[in-house]
Amino acid sequence: MSPYSRFGALAVASSGPGASRPARPPGRLRAGLRTLRRDGLVAIARSVGSRIRQRAWVNETHVWYEVAPDGASQSRQLPMETSLVTGDASHIHLLEALPTEVTEREARRRLAEGAELWLVTRAGEPLFACWLFRDSAPLLGAPGGELQLPEGVVVVEDVATAEHHRGKGIAPAALATIARRMDRRHTRRLLAKVERGNRASRRAFRKAGFRAVAHMHRRERGPFTAVQIDGSPEHGAARLPTKRLDPGSAAGWVDG
Numbered sequence: 001m002s003p004y005s006r007f008g009a010l011a012v013a014s015s016g017p018g019a020s021r022p023a024r025p026p027g028r029l030r031a032g033l034r035t036l037r038r039d040g041l042v043a044i045a046r047s048v049g050s051r052i053r054q055r056a057w058v059n060e061t062h063v064w065y066e067v068a069p070d071g072a073s074q075s076r077q078l079p080m081e082t083s084l085v086t087g088d089a090s091h092i093h094l095l096e097a098l099p100t101e102v103t104e105r106e107a108r109r110r111l112a113e114g115a116e117l118w119l120v121t122r123a124g125e126p127l128f129a130c131w132l133f134r135d136s137a138p139l140l141g142a143p144g145g146e147l148q149l150p151e152g153v154v155v156v157e158d159v160a161t162a163e164h165h166r167g168k169g170i171a172p173a174a175l176a177t178i179a180r181r182m183d184r185r186h187t188r189r190l191l192a193k194v195e196r197g198n199r200a201s202r203r204a205f206r207k208a209g210f211r212a213v214a215h216m217h218r219r220e221r222g223p224f225t226a227v228q229i230d231g232s233p234e235h236g237a238a239r240l241p242t243k244r245l246d247p248g249s250a251a252g253w254v255d256g
């Protein structure tokens, strides 16, 4: 960690409507009963205990990526027979076929609040989805679970490619095409945060032209959350809208 990094202030962990943890769908109850029959009570108690420990003691690092519409890859193009569309409520059911944690209820809430659902489809089959947020984006560790965004900044969240279409460059092509399509008058930069260990996602963003600008460390200890941004101003960390999470960005940061 850079010696210049600072320790940011800290808001209480969020669990309100803006938080990115999805609400539980009723189907979870049925799944829980199935697991109970299959694994028994002891296994379930162990799993619940481990989840409680995970919630109470969290150490995680995300990498923030950034791209300007002009900086997005020009060479990444979606396959001819696919369409890139912005979705509405009639498209929400398509998310079921994708590896996303966004529930139907959460998707409806997001659309109602103005978030954009972008989808790549082929003959009606969903291949890829992601969400775009303006004004504010869900972020655990931010006050109220929402990161306030300056004008012209868009956050990309919850990217997902259908399992049997992974590794074909669909996500990089979709992300680059979305960035190129942004109206430059209203969108100066697109940001995304990816868990440091999610190599596939980090590769996909890099191929689309996104550049890593900072690491964000989040620690939860019971009800307390600490967020620290570790990045160099020259790499763009100073432009991150995270001032309320961390009083400053650090120098000497190298993309890991």
Ligand SMILES: CC(C)(COP(=O)(O)OP(=O)(O)OC[C@H]1O[C@@H](n2cnc3c(N)ncnc32)[C@H](O)[C@@H]1OP(=O)(O)O)[C@@H](O)C(=O)NCCC(=O)NCCS
Pocket (backbone or CB within 6 Å): 099, 158, 159, 160, 161, 162, 165, 166, 167, 168, 169, 170, 171, 172, 193, 194, 195, 198, 199, 200, 201, 202, 203, 204, 207
């Ligand atoms: C991250 C994700 C969207 C990437 O989509 P994609 O369309 O497969 O992107 P790419 O084709 O560029 O593949 C990206 C990387 O995935 C890995 N990959 C390749 N084939 C794969 C496969 N069959 N299954 C899983 N990962 C694969 C490779 O590391 C690849 O990068 P590389 O080939 O340049 O080394 C997709 O893996 C996904 O939906 N993951 C689950 C959800 C998720 O983690 N979302 C990110 C939240 S930030």
